[in-house]
Amino acid sequence: MTQEPILTARGIVKRYGSVTALNNADFDLYPGEILAVIGDNGAGKSSLIKALSGAVQIDDGEMRLNGEIIRFNSPLDARDSGIETVYQTLALSPALSIADNMFVGREIRKKNFMGKYFGMLDHKEMERVARQKLTELGLMTVQSINQAVETLSGGQRQGVAVARAAAFGSKVVILDEPTAALGVKESRRVLDLIKQLRSRGIPIVLISHNMPHVFEVADRIHVHRLGRRLCVIDPKTNTMNDAVALMTGAKEPESQAA
Numbered sequence: 001m002t003q004e005p006i007l008t009a010r011g012i013v014k015r016y017g018s019v020t021a022l023n024n025a026d027f028d029l030y031p032g033e034i035l036a037v038i039g040d041n042g043a044g045k046s047s048l049i050k051a052l053s054g055a056v057q058i059d060d061g062e063m064r065l066n067g068e069i070i071r072f073n074s075p076l077d078a079r080d081s082g083i084e085t086v087y088q089t090l091a092l093s094p095a096l097s098i099a100d101n102m103f104v105g106r107e108i109r110k111k112n113f114m115g116k117y118f119g120m121l122d123h124k125e126m127e128r129v130a131r132q133k134l135t136e137l138g139l140m141t142v143q144s145i146n147q148a149v150e151t152l153s154g155g156q157r158q159g160v161a162v163a164r165a166a167a168f169g170s171k172v173v174i175l176d177e178p179t180a181a182l183g184v185k186e187s188r189r190v191l192d193l194i195k196q197l198r199s200r201g202i203p204i205v206l207i208s209h210n211m212p213h214v215f216e217v218a219d220r221i222h223v224h225r226l227g228r229r230l231c232v233i234d235p236k237t238n239t240m241n242d243a244v245a246l247m248t249g250a251k252e253p254e255s256q257a258a
C-alpha cells in the first residue's frame, strides 16, 4: 500500500479483570477500502472495535486517526472525530421516527429565538435532510420518513442505522455484524449499501462471521486470533477455507503482509 492508513492501532491491550481481550493488537484501515475483521468467538473482535470507537478505554498501546493520536473517553468522542459505529444491537429508538432516529444526539434546532433560547427542534429541516440522505443511498423505499422505526423490517432498520452512520461527514464507518439478523433479501440490500458507501469514498470496517458476505465485499481481510491481528489476507488470492483455517488455528499465515 502506498497510501497512509486513515485509522491505525499499534500494540493495543485491553484487559477485563484477569481476561486479556486484546493482547498487543495492531490494526490498519486504508482510505476507500472495506476491511473485514474476522475471528473465532472470543478472539477479541468486539473489543478491538470498542477500543477504536471509544466504547472501552485501552490499557496500553496507541491508536491514530489520520496520523493524530486519538484517545476517546466515550463513543460520542469517537463520533465527533468522524468514527461512526453501527452495533449488532442497533442503537435505534423503536418508537421514534426514521428522521428523529437519524438525528438523535445531533438534533437541528430552529434558527429563530425559539430554537436558540428554548431548544425548539426544527422537525421540518430534520425530515428534509433525512429524506435527502436516505434518497442518496437509495433507501427511500420506506414509505414515510415519519414512520416509527419499530414498523420497519430488519433490513430497513439496518439501512437507517447505516445511513445515519454514513450521513454526517464520517471519516470511518464501523459495522458490527450488520447482516447477522437478516434474511437473504435484506442482507443483499445491506451488502449493496456497504458497497455504495465505499464508492462514496468512506472506508468501512466490517465485522462478520459470514464468510460469503466477507468475501463478496471486502478488499482486505484482517484475521484476529487470540487477542491480536494474526495476518491480513487478500480475498482474491485466498479461499474461504483458508480464512477459516487461519481463524481457527488449523493453518498458520504464510507471511504477515497482504
Ligand SMILES: Nc1ncnc2c1ncn2[C@@H]1O[C@H](COP(=O)(O)OP(=O)(O)OP(=O)(O)O)[C@@H](O)[C@H]1O
Pocket (backbone or CB within 6 Å): 016, 017, 019, 020, 021, 039, 040, 041, 042, 043, 044, 045, 046, 047, 048
Ligand atoms: N465486559 C467484559 N468483561 C469480561 N470479559 C470480557 C468482556 N468483554 C469481552 N470479554 C472477554 O474478552 C475476550 C474477547 O471478547 P470479544 O467479545 O472481544 O471477542 P469477539 O471476537 O468479539 O467474540 P464473538 O465473535 O464471540 O463476539 C473473551 O474472552 C470475552 O469473554
